[in-house]
Amino acid sequence: MTRLFNLIAIQDLAREDIDRILDRAQEMEEISKKRSNQLGSRIMACLFFEPSTRTRLSFESAMLRLGGKVLGFADVGVSSAGGKGETLADTIRTVERYADIIVIRHPLDGSARLAAEFSNKPIINAGSGSEEHPTQALLDLYSIRKMKGTIDGMHISLCGDLKYGRTVHSLAMALSKYDVRIRFAAPSQLEMKPAIVNEIIRAGIDVEEVDNMADAVKATDVVYMTRIQKERFPDVNEYNAVKGQFRIRLEEVSLMKPDGIILHPLPRVDELDPAVDATPQARYFDQVEAGVVTRMAILDLILG
Ligand code: CP
Numbered sequence: 001m002t003r004l005f006n007l008i009a010i011q012d013l014a015r016e017d018i019d020r021i022l023d024r025a026q027e028m029e030e031i032s033k034k035r036s037n038q039l040g041s042r043i044m045a046c047l048f049f050e051p052s053t054r055t056r057l058s059f060e061s062a063m064l065r066l067g068g069k070v071l072g073f074a075d076v077g078v079s080s081a082g083g084k085g086e087t088l089a090d091t092i093r094t095v096e097r098y099a100d101i102i103v104i105r106h107p108l109d110g111s112a113r114l115a116a117e118f119s120n121k122p123i124i125n126a127g128s129g130s131e132e133h134p135t136q137a138l139l140d141l142y143s144i145r146k147m148k149g150t151i152d153g154m155h156i157s158l159c160g161d162l163k164y165g166r167t168v169h170s171l172a173m174a175l176s177k178y179d180v181r182i183r184f185a186a187p188s189q190l191e192m193k194p195a196i197v198n199e200i201i202r203a204g205i206d207v208e209e210v211d212n213m214a215d216a217v218k219a220t221d222v223v224y225m226t227r228i229q230k231e232r233f234p235d236v237n238e239y240n241a242v243k244g245q246f247r248i249r250l251e252e253v254s255l256m257k258p259d260g261i262i263l264h265p266l267p268r269v270d271e272l273d274p275a276v277d278a279t280p281q282a283r284y285f286d287q288v289e290a291g292v293v294t295r296m297a298i299l300d301l302i303l304g
Helices: 015-034 054-065 088-095 111-117 134-148 166-175 194-202 213-217 236-242 274-278 284-303
Strands: 043-048 069-073 101-106 123-128 155-159 181-185 206-210 222-225 261-263
Touching: 015 054, 015 134, 015 284, 043 054, 043 088, 054 069, 054 101, 054 123, 054 134, 054 284, 088 101, 088 111, 101 111, 101 284, 111 123, 123 134, 134 166, 134 222, 134 261, 134 284, 155 166, 155 213, 166 181, 166 194, 181 213, 194 206, 261 284
Parallel strands: 043 069, 043 101, 101 123, 155 181, 155 222, 181 206, 222 261
Antiparallel strands: none
């Protein structure tokens, strides 16, 4: 088993590494309530060059529950990178002198990998462009395992913006390490990247692709819905052509397995009707809670 140092991409982890993180997250359920001082002398820097509510605050909550300290910025405009044009490399070379671990979200693909090249301290990727969001994938797996009792044997639909959505890229690659069936459901303009589909098929996963919500939700154990990523479209007309096409309303919930669950990395816009929130299938706010224990586990395994 490899020692966890950086966490940049799901493909850097073997299944046994992922299982170890999920097992540690389960142990963190109790510790998160009682609090602990096991990272009492450690400092985590959060560098968010893009907006975030869940990822940044759950990382901060995780570090504080383990007794650590946090610093950083949540708006690039208040940093020298935004105001004065400082490079990412120089920002990282500086912040590594102030903190024991760096959590970074950045709009460019490859940014977290680049940051790791300039840092002697561990780097955690909290979202790099439309490429990867590995800690979200880990909390998604933890949620599935907790809510369904297993990941192996699950039939999972990944729905919505599969082209620009970084959470589904990481989650699909993570699921490919388990014995699952995957259904990709997206408008034709937003299909999953062929490179990822091919990688998953090579891993021996049974893959199906559909282009409408009714087929997306039928007969699967987990419906993983995502927002159309307006901010990543090069052309607003391309976004206008697909917006509102993929939605889960009570009508779609009625087509699901009675014990099926709906997950969503959030934030949502209009793709999840608020009327769905009151159904037993809606588990996305429980999923949010899994973010804290999963990130406690990651920080503990890297720094502990
Ligand atoms: N799921 C997720 O990454 O949410 P935030 O953008 O609020 O961090």
